[in-house]
Amino acid sequence: MPTKTVTAAETDDEAMKKASRMSLMRTLLPIVGLVIIFVIFNILTHGQMIQGLALTFSDVYVTLISSMGVFFIMTMGGLDFSQGSILGIASIVICALSKYNVALAVIAGVAAGAAIGLINAFFYVKRKIKSFIVTICTMFLFRGIIKYLTSNTPVAASANLTNLYSVPLLVTLTAIVLIIGFIFFRFTRFGTDLKAIGAGETAAKFAGIKTDKTKFLIYVLAGAITGFAAFINVLKVGSATYNSGSMLETKILIALVLGGMPISGGAKVNFLNVVVGSFLYVVLNRGLQMMGLTTPTQQLIQGIIFLVFVFIFADRESLTVIK
Amino acid sequence: MDATAKPAAKKKFTGKPAGYGMLVIFIFVAWLIFKILSPSNFGSPSQMMTYFNAGLMAATGAVGFYFVMVMGMFDFSIGANIMLSAIVGCVFANKLVQSNTGLGYVGFVIGCIVTGALVGLCNGLFYVKLHIPSMIVTTGLALIYEALGSYFAGGQLQTLPSNVRGLGKMPGNLIVAAMAFIIAYILLNYTKLGTYTYAIGSDEFVAKNMGINVDLYKVLAFVISGAFFGIEAILTISFGSSMEAQTGMLSMSRNFVPTMGCFFGLAFRKYGIPLPAIFLGEFVINIIFYGFIALGAPTAIQDVITGLALLLIVAITTKVRKGEVVK
Amino acid sequence: GSSAAKSGGSSSSSSSGSAASTSNSGSSAKSGDIKIGVSIWSSTDVLGSQCKKIIDEAAKALGVKVQYVDQGHVSEQVTASVETLAAAGCQGIIICNSSDTEMQSAIQTCNQNKVYLAQFFRVISKENSPDIYKAATDSPYYVGAVHENEVENGNKLVKILLDKGDRDIGLIGWEQGDATWLGRWKGYKQGVEEWNKKHPNDKAKLSEPQYAGTSSDGGAKACQALLQADPKIDAIIPAGGGGDPLQGAIAELESEGKTKDVDVVSTDFLPDLGKRLANGSMAAESGGHYCDPLIAFMLVYNAIKGNYKDFAGKFNDIPFPYLYVSSAKDYEDYDKYFVKQLPYTDDELVEMSKLSYDDLVKKAASVSIEDAKSRSGK
């Protein structure tokens, strides 16, 4: 630990101001990027994107909601690769129960998501296995169960549920979830605690944060949130098949990183990461698809844009070691 | 730092015998359970050989990937790499097989390994030069590799010529896997690369101060890992005989089995047998998998078993240390 | 690339890529504004790129723009693809969905955006999804479904095996719950049941399916697992998955030296099928279905042009026949008229676009090797 003069602090004044300007830039840059990309794609698709706004953004609800759960997890330095399987299982539960009662189905879906989150939490928190390993295992495990449950036929939701579908409803539900999440993250100790755990778990514990309990709860919460996202998913799709939700975890990861989220979490995360990232991801994806390029070309461009964006937006300064 | 970190070295039943002992017990218990449940169509010596063979492909990739994982990095382009390498190797094999039969193998093997290594090089360079977390950079690159694979394959099934398929079955696959294992073993234990791999994994800063060219060795680890996935591609396409270009991140479904093999390696690292543990770990999972098949269980169970078995084995071998920070 | 495709030359590896750009920019005076969307599991795998090739050719001939979205048969991506295509200004969409329920959302999207919609390779099941079937029937934009009779196909293939004397049949599916697979599986089971009822003393047995995904190593592993669990297996049906699982299964049988003992039937065509039918490593195959999206394309094209109307209150169910190949001779013709070249020339495609609805249906039903052979002779 290098130890230095007290007087140097004063001379650092300007540097600090510059640093805080930089960090403001970092926050704003993805938003600017989003706007630019949106404008570019509108030009390239002759305004079709903005004309069919509701259609263009129809994908964003599930991404936004489930990203929020993972955002909490990543804020405290964890990872979760089981999100896709959580979405799949919860979708199956919701579809299966929608015949009886819609409210029951939603509650059960959220509970199913929470239950998988609980399993993740158990192995991660209680057994101290890296979150990365645990969630890759549970991703596999529950994907198997999803396949088993859909072997003979996809699980279809009843009309009770799918008839509820309307864009305003989806927008409202998504907005409610996000606003609640935002308020908790920004205006209660919840957010500060998560950031503290991400920035230094041991120190957070010594400052009185119940780190294990918080970590445990967040995994359960993220599962529950994705369980709720499954409700939106089922509203839109109407059924759950063997690959419902597959690759969702990668989508979320890409979205959050595009939104400027530092992958190791900590103090520099910003709730805006969730929103900007999800929209950026959807605009990019949809925009390229709408341009009518062939799939490999689309993907080639997507890969390159993604790397360029991450290169520009990612906060690499706070990462001393990049793994 | 805290000087009270750990009590002095204590002697207990550790090291290689303990590790091998544990693995042999896993193998035996798995075998025994299914042998009892399904004596007629499970667990004969030749069948055990088949189960072992089934794990070879992923294990071969995993031993290379171990270098990357130990350094604390990750790779999401494994599947794309295997796909791309297999396609390129296959194209080479088809081109060369017409002119001369012997060259078919040469073109195939070199095509796969070189492509794999190049993909690894690309991963490594982008990671090191762009300073983006490896998990992210390889996700972006996987999209690009998939696109390239698709351009190469041009919508056609890439089928390996029938006279170049010897590496897909006994003893060809065993020889390839054994060679891969030996190379990895030597690299890890008998070259400075192995030492540096662990050094970088332990503390990059200190390693850098010790004069280790950290960036170089990170790139090297990716190249090695890539080349081993090239070898996995050889075994995979030889076994199945063809490869199709996949897009839309579908190739990522191939990521996880080798990754899990690697988890075994990491879990048994403390016993000093990471690489053998990868092979034996895959063996255990395959015993269980074929055991369930013998019982007539649906295949969906495969993913469940792989996930569960791995989770439990990692849980058993992980010692819960209080106050330890695990991310 | 386009000239190669037109002249029916070899399916060179670059043609699929450049064909698309041609079709995008290609503008014909009369229908230059028409844009048709294709929602497909993949436009790059073997079957997918065959489908793409024939659609691109038709689009070029008719001066229509086409746009593809690959959805990987992931439910949420299937529904999203329809939204993307509608947003991109397509007036019509043809789709290969993965489950009936996705069609509910697809039909809704199309109704709202006044976009015509036709299914290919798939049809909404009247029995299993009456609500969705009704929604499709009621919709003024749901044009219809062009599909193979998968149950029948399954039934036929299993019969071929039973007639060859096979009694212990191993099944390899590609993914759990896939609609096409489920149809074929039903057919296999039906075939075996019928046989067992007729021959109570010579019963046949169908294994639990092993799933191979869409890779050849998956196919090989599934085949291996079947042989391990039941060494007496005398026939294997790799049900589909784009050809790779079949490749893998055959490779596995070869390496186990069981080619002679185990008969294989499938619904995917292999490049070296002729040789295999001759040497006995394949017993029979059904295929040729890649023309099916062409009919769906024609339906939607005519709907957009206003030639076909009044879809509300109707459900257009257009069966498409499989081609069966069970000898080397059969395959030779198939290879000539369906593989080496497209079965229709540009002129024929333009002609086809002018057919009345009923004639188009007839045209679809009449697809066969003989048909292609005779037209080509002209």
Added chain:
Amino acid sequence: MSDEVRLEVKNLCKSFGITKAVQNVSFNVYKGTIHALIGENGSGKSTLTNMLTGIYSIDSGEFILDGKKVNAKNQVEANDQGISIIVQEIGTLSGLTVAENIFLGHEQRFIHGGFKNTGAMNREANKLLKEFGFDRIKAGDMIDNYNFEDRKLVEIVKATYFKPKVLVVDETTTALSQEGREELYKHMNRVRDYGGCVIFISHDLPEVLDKSDRITVLRDGQYIDTVNSADVTEEDLRTLMVGREMTGAYYREDYGEKISDQVVLSVKDVTVPGIISDVSFDLHKGEILGFGGLSESGMHEVGKAIFGASFDREGSVTLADGTQINDIPTAIKHSIAYTSKDRDNESVVINQSIKDNICLPSLDQIAGKSHLLSDRKQNEFANKYAKEMSVKMVNVNQFVSELSGGNKQKVVVARWIGKDSDICVFDSPTRGIDIKVKQDIYQLLDKMRKQGKSIIMISEELMELIGMCDRIMIMKDGKINGEVKRSPELSENDLIGMMV
């Protein structure tokens, strides 16, 4: 001690942005000497030696070793030129064997045809370990099997087996137990005896005077003076370092004040397996209770145990009102504060702002009835206590990682003052902190005591215990080995007797 110059430091400069860490420093180090480098925190000692060993690049100036310019880009190159370093932090890498650690970067001699001869390497390492008298450490073992002290011994071997011309020892001693220190001194002397020289950095002035031959003093990156150890006193050095006479009281000055009878905290039969056993004592209102001992005596664990941070603790920690303290949240809720010896890991969340660090334990209180937090409320709170502790910072949004050690410590204290804690457990509150800030902290402790707060002060520095505490418990082997009362006659020797 000879007059032959071994290492010449010439006009050395190094800046970090606007911070001039080392400004035009020149001095000579002679053959066969232990040459101490002292100065307040941040005076540029580590920067200087880091340039020598290639960890930092040199802005201008040069090191000349035996007439040859040193130009190392990393430690291995430095080693090749005859320079090695032992740092304060862990300098060995886990996951490697002892032998691999010793020869890290120098494997080449064991590599033939690309293959590493592990056997030969282990034999060589074992031979060295034996020579150094560390037989119990085995070359083939994983370094992880050894504790911090043993790992330091391995570093000594690593740094000196090749007989370097210059050995740098940077603040290593503070991390070592008495025995460990003795080992280190032995090998420093060995280097001196074969004609090498040792650059010895330490804040422990008596140690510096005792062990070194010559002493160079730095202040704010500038060279001040070089003196012979024999010619100076501790007081002289202090004056040189600070640049002025120290004014005002250093420690508290009162004697004979009566400790209140009111017990605020009672510790009974506290045992933490393997670390402390059957520790019992009472803490009174308004007293400063000191804990002293060797680093491994278990005294640090006592602080953790009181704070509810020990694992597997047995026995009881009870407040006056009967509340049992078994976990950290309960401890904090009942007004117990704790600063850890491991400041960067356990006291401050290093990668977070000063604001968050100060507010963390008080968030519920700041949020108030609405349970809603706002930036304004937090800024006000943080500013108030940061100002009270006069933390040197740009603003409260600055990251703690950018603060100096002393200021980090102030942030920790500010946090607990903000929480208005009545019982404060300070473990090594002045560790690695210079005299000026130390003085501030002593004054603060005295003030808190006078306000009726009870303080437990755990320290390895006996002088500060003697200067500050009402009572001192000396720990040995996990047990309380003796207790002394405050008195002007108390000397370090009285305490050392109970420690060892």
